[in-house]
Ligand code: HEM
Ligand SMILES: [Cu+2]
């Protein structure tokens with residue numbers, strides 16, 4: 048008891064008042080939940096935007112039911128309640144930006160990283176609890192900024208989540224490139240800053256605060272994946288910040304970092320920084336942005352998948368009741384992905400006008416980066432092989448991650464092939480690819496993780512029947528929504544097009560677009576089941592025991608929900624995180640043995 | 649522990665298996681190159697066959713891995729008396745599935761370098777090609793030909809908006825830039841795509857080897873080789889292209905109707921262009937589309953241009969008419985920038 052108190056002082060005392068307990072909290076578990084609820088909110092917003100996008104693509108310029116009649120003349124709608132062309136660009140831009148920066152990165156890194164890292168390494172909190180709170184309190188205003196940009200006079204940003212200049216840079220080039228784009232720059236800058244703080248914090252925590260015996264080869268793969276992601280965040284995100292800062296200067300101080308000489312607006316006037324007429328500054332280059340942006344954003348796509356790989360590894364090992372197959376190569380492949388992840392960014396620019404010689408180099412590195420992903424897939428298969436597979440709700444999500452990630456990885460090979468990419472670049476093929484990795488991969492991993500750690504987070508259990516139903520509907524409609532997009536890409540349908548029906552050669556595929564939209568509406572509606580199950584179970588779910596899944600890692604050795612100081616006594620670790628069905632487990636008469644469990648002499 | 653729900657799990661498995669079969673079926677009907685046939689024989693077929701090579705490699709991997717997942721779920725399902733096999737890995741298996749994929753990927757990367765170089769780095773010599781300047785703006789495609797003196801930036805240049813004329817079987821080199829924002833010059837039927845970037849000159853080439861026409865009887869697009877078209881009666885004028893909306897999904901019905909009060913039209917037949925009674929026309933010369941593939945603002949979705957693929961006869965006819973009429977559409981809007989800020993583009997090889 049005295050030791051407990053001593054350690055407690057070291058971190059931070061348990062607050063008693065509401066404000067310090069739930070709002071300005073230093074507790075990694077509370078911060079994780081703050082992130083979770085905020086990300087849920089943005090998931091709903093981003094999801095609704097997606098529904099509107101799909102409505103427009105299936106029924107172009109037709110009045111939107113319900114929302115259109117409520118909001119006609121406002122936001123994205125014209126007076127009849129139909130979506131306008133510029134409204135459509137706001138929808139796609141903000142759907143992408145919100146889902147990446149405000150839903151998926153926070154879900155994967157901030158929610159699971161925060162909750163699990165200290166628990167899995169046997170620590171009482173992260174290394175810098177104040178910094179941790181600050182991360183959240185930068186993320187929230189960034190989110191509010193992004194959300195409020197919808198209500199600006201000329202609406203939110205319209206230049207895509209990639210924000211290519213001059214479209215984004217010159218305010219007269221499209222309505223959303225005025226204050227909407229400035230709001231976008233500020234909010235991405237802030238959320239990036241929050242992400243850097245998180246990365247530095249997690250890095251320090253994992254390196255310095257592991258419990259005795261928690262050697263590198265005993266670290267659970269979730270934590271390993273967070274460590275490697277944190278390196279990406281700490282090294283790549285500042286580059287994103289610099290891109291935002293440069294464009295901010297272009298727009299506000301009329302510099303011309305991304306504006307070439309001789310640029311004209313639609314009235315044939317010469318324009319310079321920020322679209323200022325007559326300020327023919329010029330001398331900048333639009334491709335500069337693309338290089339800086341992708342130098343961050345390619346690593347960012349791995350920020351979007353590595354934690355998912357970690358979560359899925361945990362689920363697959365636990366519910367196969369087997370150690371993860373080839374633990375060290377699993378870690379090594381993540382590290383390889385990180386290394387190569389910094390030198391493949393040019394594959395987003397094959398047709399940008401970048402030198403063809405560079406294209407060759409980037410094709411080579413991109414082909415190579417598919418290898419560690421492939422190795423991981425085979426090792427997961429190796430883990431399933433001769434296991435005892437429990438098809439629980441979290442496991443179905445883990446398996447969905449695996450099977451969908453395969454499809455997303457394989458489509459990447461087509462795009463890595465430069466000659467083929469000439470045709471499929473900027474088509475729905477790309478949309479299909481990254482939804483298979485980010486939705487099919489990471490979103491399923493996140494759902495799996497939320498089901499799996501729910502008992503630990505809330506001390507209660509979620510409803511299984513609703514869980515199976517939600518998984519089934521999501522899995523089927525996800526594939527109905529995104530698989531046909533490969534076909535659209537093969538047919539040459541461009542992305543970010545308010546409607547494809549103006550093109551004669553795209554006409555034969557409009558029926559596929561309608562099919563996709565209907566599937567997407569069912570997919571969207573199915574998520575209500577999940578949200579209901581999640582929130583209902585927080586209040587009314589049956590009480591959960593400490594270790595409902597018979598799992599091995601340290602978080603399952605403490606009561607559910609996890610107590611304020613995590614561990615009464617800092618545990619000592621004796622073995623790896625996946626010792627299922629081994630000799631040691633047999634000695635204690637189970638098929639599992641906790642990481643900190645001493646064997647009977 | 650968990651209660652088991654056999655019917656739900658069974659349903660899930662069924663859907664996974666069904667899922668395995670679905671792509672095969674979809675691909676069979678709609679494979680690459682069937683949706684949009686390739687008309688660029690110089691390298692379009694190479695792109696399509698590269699796609700197929702990757703497709704078959706990927707399909708084998710897909711069926712192997714997804715099949716293994718389903719198989720393992722069935723074989724190693726949790727059941728009484730079945731226990732997981734304790735193992736930390738297998739060096740031989742690990743080496744196999746690292747080295748073989750590595751070999752395939754490296755081979756793929758090296759195998760394609762020459763194709764990529766042929767498409768992007770080796771520009772055909774000026775003597776074998778027609779050169780056209782492409783200048784994209786919100787939301788139109790501007791084209792400029794050098795005219796009789798063979799030089800750009802002179803008073804006899806020919807300019808068009810949204811209409812590019814190319815000669816069948818002859819290479820076209822396009823020098824591409826943009827006025828305001830980034831656009832992307834995409835001709836799906838020719839398998840080419842190149843961003844048009846302000847302040848930057850990008851070069852590409854392509855060749856179209858079939859002539860797209862509209863079959864008046866079937867009311868659909870058809871493609872003829874230069875030999876085949878000799879036997880067809882193809883109207884070059886005298887018809888209007890119409891699109892009727894079929895339903896609220898934007899699906900359209902296309903057709904060509906004769907222009908009102910038109911008795912005769914210029915018709916290409918056996919390599920000659922003559923005015924003939926309009927009823928004789930079997931086909932109409934029909935352009936293929938140029939799409940903008942880079943988000944360029946609110947009119948992005950309607951930034952359509954057209955490529956008219958000409959036989960040598962129809963190309964000459966068009967060029968002569970353009971020279972006679974001093975065709976300079978949209979001139980002052982963009983040539984100023986091009987000639988003043990980037991005069992070096994006019995002499996670029
Ligand atoms: C197997 C390895 C992978 C390869 C070879 C690969 C390759 C590529 C290539 C070449 C592109 C650019 C295509 C184009 O724009 O023409 C691309 C785009 C993209 N990839 Fe991947 N990829 C892989 C895995 C992933 C993963 C794991 C993720 C994320 C979780 C991801 C997310 C994305 C995204 C978001 C884009 C599109 C960005 C945009 O233009 O909006 N990819 N990928
Ligand atoms: Cu990338």
Ligand SMILES: [Cu+2]
Pocket residue numbers: 784785787830831832940941942943944948951
């Ligand atoms: Cu455009």
